[in-house]
Amino acid sequence: MFKEGIGESSEFSGFHPWVNLIYYVLAIGITMFSLSPWFLIATFVLSWTYSLLLRGKSVVKLNLIFTFWTLVLMALINVLFVHNGKTVFFYVRGNGITLEALIYGVSAAVMLISVIIWFTSFNVIMSSDKLIFIFGKAAPVLGLTLSMIFRYVPLLKNRFSEIRMGQACLGRGSEQGYLAKLRQFGKEVSILISWSLESSIESADSMEARGYGLRGRTSFHLYKITRRDAVLLILMLALGAIVVTGTILGKTSVWFYPVYVVHEFDLMTGVTLAAYVLLLSLPILIDIYGEVKWKRSSLAM
Amino acid sequence: METIQFSNVNFAYPMADRKALDNVSLTVNKSEFIVICGKSGCGKTTLLKHMKKNLIPYGRFEGSVTYEGDEISELDDRRNAAEIGFVQQNPDNQIVTDKVWHELAFGLESLGLSNRAIKSRVAEMASYFDIQSWFRKDVSQLSGGQKQLLNLASIMAMQPKLLVLDEPTSQLDPIAASEFLRTIYKINRDLGTTIILSEHRLEEAFTMADRVCVMDQGRVIAYDNPRTIGKVLAGAGPEDRHPMFYGLPSITKIFQAAGGEGTSPLTIREGRLWIDTRMKYAGVQPAPREAIWQNASRGGEVKEKVKNPAIHIENAWFRYDKNSGDILRGLSLDVPKGTLFCILGGNGVGKSTTLKAINGIVKLQRGKIRTDGKLAMLPQNPQALFTEISVEDELMEALHFDKRSDEEKVHDVVEMLNLMEISHLRKSHPYDLSGGEQQRLALGKVLLLDPDVILLDEATKGLDPFFKITLAGILKKLTEEGKTLFMVSHDIEFCAEFADVCAMFFDGDIVSVGTPGEFFPGNNFYTTAANRMAREYFPEAITWEEVARCVADSM
Numbered sequence: 001m002f003k004e005g006i007g008e009s010s011e012f013s014g015f016h017p018w019v020n021l022i023y024y025v026l027a028i029g030i031t032m033f034s035l036s037p038w039f040l041i042a043t044f045v046l047s048w049t050y051s052l053l054l055r056g057k058s059v060v061k062l063n064l065i066f067t068f069w070t071l072v073l074m075a076l077i078n079v080l081f082v083h084n085g086k087t088v089f090f091y092v093r094g095n096g097i098t099l100e101a102l103i104y105g106v107s108a109a110v111m112l113i114s115v116i117i118w119f120t121s122f123n124v125i126m127s128s129d130k131l132i133f134i135f136g137k138a139a140p141v142l143g144l145t146l147s148m149i150f151r152y153v154p155l156l157k158n159r160f161s162e163i164r165m166g167q168a169c170l171g172r173g174s175e176q177g178y179l180a181k182l183r184q185f186g187k188e189v190s191i192l193i194s195w196s197l198e199s200s201i202e203s204a205d206s207m208e209a210r211g212y213g214l215r216g217r218t219s220f221h222l223y224k225i226t227r228r229d230a231v232l233l234i235l236m237l238a239l240g241a242i243v244v245t246g247t248i249l250g251k252t253s254v255w256f257y258p259v260y261v262v263h264e265f266d267l268m269t270g271v272t273l274a275a276y277v278l279l280l281s282l283p284i285l286i287d288i289y290g291e292v293k294w295k296r297s298s299l300a301m
Numbered sequence: 302m303e304t305i306q307f308s309n310v311n312f313a314y315p316m317a318d319r320k321a322l323d324n325v326s327l328t329v330n331k332s333e334f335i336v337i338c339g340k341s342g343c344g345k346t347t348l349l350k351h352m353k354k355n356l357i358p359y360g361r362f363e364g365s366v367t368y369e370g371d372e373i374s375e376l377d378d379r380r381n382a383a384e385i386g387f388v389q390q391n392p393d394n395q396i397v398t399d400k401v402w403h404e405l406a407f408g409l410e411s412l413g414l415s416n417r418a419i420k421s422r423v424a425e426m427a428s429y430f431d432i433q434s435w436f437r438k439d440v441s442q443l444s445g446g447q448k449q450l451l452n453l454a455s456i457m458a459m460q461p462k463l464l465v466l467d468e469p470t471s472q473l474d475p476i477a478a479s480e481f482l483r484t485i486y487k488i489n490r491d492l493g494t495t496i497i498l499s500e501h502r503l504e505e506a507f508t509m510a511d512r513v514c515v516m517d518q519g520r521v522i523a524y525d526n527p528r529t530i531g532k533v534l535a536g537a538g539p540e541d542r543h544p545m546f547y548g549l550p551s552i553t554k555i556f557q558a559a560g561g562e563g564t565s566p567l568t569i570r571e572g573r574l575w576i577d578t579r580m581k582y583a584g585v586q587p588a589p590r591e592a593i594w595q596n597a598s599r600g601g602e603v604k605e606k607v608k609n610p611a612i613h614i615e616n617a618w619f620r621y622d623k624n625s626g627d628i629l630r631g632l633s634l635d636v637p638k639g640t641l642f643c644i645l646g647g648n649g650v651g652k653s654t655t656l657k658a659i660n661g662i663v664k665l666q667r668g669k670i671r672t673d674g675k676l677a678m679l680p681q682n683p684q685a686l687f688t689e690i691s692v693e694d695e696l697m698e699a700l701h702f703d704k705r706s707d708e709e710k711v712h713d714v715v716e717m718l719n720l721m722e723i724s725h726l727r728k729s730h731p732y733d734l735s736g737g738e739q740q741r742l743a744l745g746k747v748l749l750l751d752p753d754v755i756l757l758d759e760a761t762k763g764l765d766p767f768f769k770i771t772l773a774g775i776l777k778k779l780t781e782e783g784k785t786l787f788m789v790s791h792d793i794e795f796c797a798e799f800a801d802v803c804a805m806f807f808d809g810d811i812v813s814v815g816t817p818g819e820f821f822p823g824n825n826f827y828t829t830a831a832n833r834m835a836r837e838y839f840p841e842a843i844t845w846e847e848v849a850r851c852v853a854d855s856m
Contacts, residue, residue, distance in 0.1 A: 217411055
């Protein structure tokens with residue numbers, strides 16, 4: 001199960017789109033505003049865990065490359081351009097390379113990486129259907145537009161490969177030379193555009209024929225809120241409230257310059273961190289529970 | 302009250318010198334099933350578009366078109382959307398959203414129904430059309446037949462009282478087409494929805510229709526029961542036949558041409574019974590036929606070897622993916638020079654892959670393919686070739702890499718325009734041409750490359766019977782010039798009439814080959830309607846003309 005990743009069959013994915021969305025708003029939102037080392041470690045580790053759980057080993061390489069280069073680049077840039085901080089390692093052309101600048105660079109990089117990796121699992125959980133549903137709630141036209149985009153991407157791809165094939169029928173498409181290739185590509189794109197514009201007239205007719213443009217359009221969906229959605233939502237919001245309170249009280253504050261200072265680790269900091277970790281790991285727990293349940297039921301058969 | 306009433310309608314497109322509708326008067330009653338037929342460009346589509354408010358074309362209009370007594374152009378928008386459904390030709394272009402369930406709900410969303418109401422309607426439609434198993438799929442994963450069925454279901458979800466369909470099956474293969482037509486018939490019988498359908502595949506549509514309307518040059522030339530309409534068009538004799546007679550189903554044509562009296566049979570069964578009575582009356586015995594267990598060893602004869610084949614395929618094996626099944630399984634084939642070689646077969650048996658393999662677009666895993674001479678291919682969608690803004694530029698573009706002088710090129714282009722019979726369209730935009738004209742333009746473009754072997758992928762798809770005859774004439778000219786044509790097709794009737802050699806493709810290999818005369822009589826199902834109807838008495842007669850002659854001669 002972990003080789004391929006759970007994918008879209010994940011238990012958490014089966015929750016209502018609003019629940020999914022609010023989870024990611026909380027997870028990514030809080031990540032973006034916290035530079036406390038405890039919080040960074042929590043969000044970094046859990047974002048990686050969930051990403052791997054959902055997408056399996058195929059995503060490891062991509063995530064690693066991204067993590068490594070972001071870390072190196074951001075730490076390097078910060079160190080080279082910011083010379084604040086008390087602990088100087090050495091001087092380059094009269095500018096101090098400091099420990100504090102390095103720590104800031106690494107912290108910011110970890111934050112950015114975590115946000116991006118949260119998005120790799122977001123892509124699996126928030127399928128196009130859910131996005132369309134959520135945007136459709138905001139404005140039916142927006143939802144429909146998204147839906148049409150998702151419809152036209154594969155259509156245009158197919159059409160383009162058909163055009164390539166058609167050109168190959170004429171013995172084109174195997175030109176030598178950069179310019180000739182570019183010219184041929186331009187021709188293929190131009191065919192695609194005129195063909196698609198031509199057929200979009202028919203699509204517009206078909207939309208109008210089915211009453212598009214009448215007043216009071218609604219947006220249909222297949223989702224319904226159940227009790228477990230409500231329970232999870234309340235739990236998430238409660239945990240989120242604790243984390244936000246802790247942050248406002250300054251329990252997660254960090255100072256980088258001139259010296260790196262972390263707020264002392266007292267009880268409230270512990271509670272805030274625990275709430276944060278629990279909040280972030282909710283979908284992981286739910287998904288592992290879901291997998292175990294399936295394993296059991298298939299063993300029982 | 303009449304569902305649709307055309308009273309003395311005249312219509313002309315702007316700038317056109319000819320009327321697209323010429324004094325048309327037509328009445329369609331409630332719950333009727335009407336089939337409209339005629340050549341491409343005879344005004345069928347214009348007529349149909351006048352029945353839907355938002356599709357009414359722009360131009361000079363006189364007369365009146367009413368729906369349940371109300372003028373269509375003044376119909377309330379909601380009523381127009383909900384009560385009149387319109388299905389177009391191209392399945393892909395009508396689909397708007399990315400999911401099947403969303404497409405089904407599209408019209409209901411427009412009408413502003415609540416989520417709960419939409420859900421029950423959609424559920425009902427999905428069950429009626431048997432869509433449940435692909436209800437949550439992406440529309441891009443559907444086959445052409447499923448897409449067209451989805452378009453129909455999406456319209457039916459609004460519970461229209463009138464359904465107008467403009468050549469809905471022209472882009473579908475025969476099996477999907479017949480399933481689609483049966484669904485329409487079911488809707489007509491189960492729900493009493495009025496159906497107005499324009500079609501080229503009349504064999505099946507005729508058995509469903511209450512009345513058939515034949516159009517020619519913007520006029521309704523006959524509007525009658527399908528059993529008697531043949532008589533109207535047949536006239537007094539072969540010379541007196543209206544050109545539209547040749548567009549009728551084989552059974553009707555045979556009945557009229559062989560001098561049948563009374564009402565015409567419509568189905569193969571009725572046709573067989575009719576021939577039976579005629580033959581009994583004339584005292585002709587059924588042709589002796591070996592029973593299937595007596596010729597168990599037949600069909601195994603070894604064909605003589607083709608000398609100097611234009612295309613030589615030997616033991617070709619191909620699969621797209623390491624883990625997918627084989628598409629070509631040891632295919633061996635020799636195509637003789639200067640022939641029209643047709644490959645028939647169902648969907649997904651590897652016909653198109655064979656074309657790609659010959660063309661070198663896919664590489665074989667095993668086996669070899671050799672073609673003698675220059676190769677070119679006509680793709681299924683002619684649009685994939687069009688880049689220019691006029692027909693003559695389009696042909697000129699084919700010679701882009703030609704090193705000769707401009708005068709010589711122009712000379713070639715003019716000759717090609719004449720050969721393809723599209724000289725009168727030289728200034729038109731390729732997209733303004735009809736399907737048949739586009740097909741001929743694309744063929745012309747391919748021919749300008751001066752190939753010796755031409756591969757044709759479903760060249761007759763969506764063409765009306767008249768264009769098919771024109772196309773067949775052009776193909777004939779080409780084979781006489783020594784060019785080899787290799788066509789993949791679903792169109793049994795076309796292959797039977799015009800092919801030099803036919804082959805049946807199944808499961809990645811050719812299972813039988815022969816001239817139409819050898820090929821079709823040996824088949825039981827995969828043969829022409831005319832042959833199925835008369836095979837008991839005239840097993841060798843394949844085309845409707847042969848059958849009609851045989852029946853008439855034995856009287």
